Amino acid sequence: MSTKISKWPAGTPMWVDLSVDDVEAAKSFYTKLFGWDYLTGEGDYLLAHIGGHAVAGLGPKLDPAQPSAWTTYLASDNVDATAELIKAAGGQLLVPPFDVMDSGRMAVAADSVGAAFGIWQAGNHIGAERFNEHGSLCWNELHTHDYASARAFYAEVFGFAYHDVDGEDMVYSTCLRATDGREVAGMHYDTELPETMPDYWLTWFASDDVAATACQAEQLGASLLMPVSSTPFGRMAIVEGLQGDVFGVIAVAPANS
Structure with a gap:
């Protein structure tokens, strides 16, 4: 926990x-x-x-x-x-x-x-009190049409530095927190993002069994925008909830889904 x-x-x-x-x-x-x-x-x-x-x-x-x-x-x-x-x-x-x-x-x-x-x-509310475990927040990433401008903005406002992540047909970096250099978020140059759709921050929740979570979501009436996939970052899926709310689920270590 x-x-x-x-x-x-x-x-x-x-x-x-x-x-x-x-x-x-x-x-x-x-x-x-x-x-x-x-x-x-x-x-x-x-x-x-x-x-x-x-x-x-x-x-x-x-x-x-x-x-x-x-x-x-x-x-x-x-x-x-x-x-x-x-x-x-x-x-x-x-x-x-x-x-x-x-x-x-x-x-x-x-x-x-x-x-x-x-x-x-x-103040009295610090934000997330549990994280990186099933059903809780584990990652946030910006999907953007304008990668260079987005990086410049968050560097200026929050002091982020960036670590480029290698990937085939992917431009991605992690955001390094100013106080200690820890990776706290991601930034993705999303070439599949329609021009008419605004840039957005995607929320990822942890799952101890991504396939089971995705199946449960579908049984509840949600749909999968990205099917369950094995990636270098772990097993993951992207879900669209019942009211159009979009979020990701990703395996927590050890991944066994």
Whole structure:
């Protein structure tokens, strides 16, 4: 079991939440898929838990016209200062900084290539408290049309350096956290991303049996955008949930699925 009790270092993707039209339907789907249970947060927002530790959030869309989607949040020691860096680097604030009671302070932004993400300054809520295990967050990666611009933006705002990952017909790098050089996220030049589709951050959840998780998702009415595949990074699949919410599942070590 991997747990976290203190705030995440700045620049770390440390929380994800899902905005949907039908929160109860999403709650039922993810409960059956990952075994989550829930506590009520602020308003209609739900905190998903595994074994009493927070792993993700579920809530209603603020704008019904927006698609259902998982949002990746990056940790910040000062959301207001990070918001200014975002604007200076060519991004924009979609939701300016505000306090979430005593849980923390947050904002939602779009980077210089149009991908939406959140920033979170921890108060009582540090973000994910369990990770890298079945049903919990294990990786976040940006899929982009403009690889060079995206790398420049996150280097300027969060101080990322990059490690290029070799792969046939793939341009990919891992994002190295400024404080310690640890790999905390990925960046993918996605040549299959339609020009009409905006750049986006993809959430990956860990699975101790990817094939079984993918099968269960399909039985619950979801579809596979990428079938279960063996890759150099592990066994994985990409799922589209019942309301169009897209996420990945990937094997945790030791992989046996």
